[in-house]
Amino acid sequence: MSKTHPGSYSGNPAFTYTLYIPSSPSSVTTLFPLAVLIHGLSRKTEAMLNDYKDFSQQNQCALFVPYFPGQYSYHKMISESDPSFRFDRLLLHMLDEMKRVHKQVDISKFLLHGYSAGGRFVHRFAYLNASRILGLSIGAPGEITLIGK
Template structure:
């Protein structure tokens, strides 16, 4: 093949590569700012062809790290609602100690998982030349831990929040330290709780009525995340999420709770109701 022919084929090859790996259900990308962490995307193939640019929805996995499954579960929603879907992977044992839960509490050693996620959002925005200054954030189980705590630190970045069945909750409580309360938020994270911004975020919560196993969520003295008050929000996930709902509502935050019949701890089963909530926010039915 002549050099001229090779040159003429190059744009076609690059375009084909972008179609295969950067649009639709994408490949898995290493985060440039910290390549211990990766993410996958769904990017609507209509990108650049619609009247309005796409919004961003971030779906955070639980302890099982099913990040690709969540990407696939939200893909059709992204297609029909003109949304990019970002699903991060926060691996187990990033610091070499086998810890399954570091991301849930925002900070693990020198890692700030809120900043890792924001770096992913910024990287994707630059790559696709989009404005993701705000995004929707959803997570179930371990993801539910992370997303409601993230909202305390960065409410101004969110256009919607969905919290699914967290095993433990942080209440808006200025009388108790993190992670049970929010008294030392400024000292710990360098950022105070902005209730005015949080009140502007439509919040959804979801848990199964029969999500009642407690073996994984009861904090015992001497365990990694035990502190005084660790179990005060309730014994089960439904009790704890309702305590979180009351705490947010007392602070003036609007909350919709789906307490689902005949559902245990099933994150992928919750997706349909989360999508209905997000669609209502996009459509202006929930503000």
């Protein structure tokens, strides 16, 4: 049976996530690959999660959908005005915390999809953390993200 698990980041509970684990056809414990879905400025994480549940089930991969609240509108730019706070690092910390509870999810390398502002985040995340990416998908980013921007 598939399961949805809500969670929040211990460093700042305003940053939350939903983890979706598909039902497994096997009784053997499976290490699920992961697809991370990054929302746009509309922050429609529930709709995004629902749109990808069939993909999750067909490909036997877990879905991780972080929520970056409205006062943090610069996730598309990787950092706020304080350069020591970076959204790419925040995402990796959130994944590490989730993994401590959900050991059946492989976070070593993952698929990454972003839409709109989330697409811009994915561009930047890939530049900064290419070794963590299995594949990426970007929808309607608004503009191309060039290295150094």
